[in-house]
Amino acid sequence: MQSGKQIINYTFKIMETPLYTHDCEHCKFLGTYEDTKDLYVCPDQTTGTTVICRYSSYAPDYSSGIRFVFSNTDLMEAAFRAIHADLIDPELVYDVILKDVRDLRKRLEEGTI
Secondary structure, three states: OOOOOOOOOOOOOOOOOOOOOOOOOOOEEEEEEOOOEEEEEEOOOOOOOEEEEEOOOOOOOEEEOHHHOOOOHHHHHHHHHHHHOOOOOHHHHHHHHHHHHHHHHHHHHHOOO
């Protein structure tokens, strides 16, 4: 083990084609997860980079959001794959979650929640 870094061997199979229709031209397909879910990373500069898990071809049948990777295992898998493929920087995930924690702390201190 290198000093200050943990090396993780992470392997997964990327299928060549998604199971479901996905209408965003910016998204990069990351493969199918658990044989029923299509995973994507979207590096769209307009809305910000995010990860997506599609459950069917029905347009609203998906989960998305970097801020939800620790509460949604499907999105966590998408984030792991995107990081592994060098499609997103792991610091982005940390930064988004840290901002949410800071915002929550501020709201608690202000008594707005």
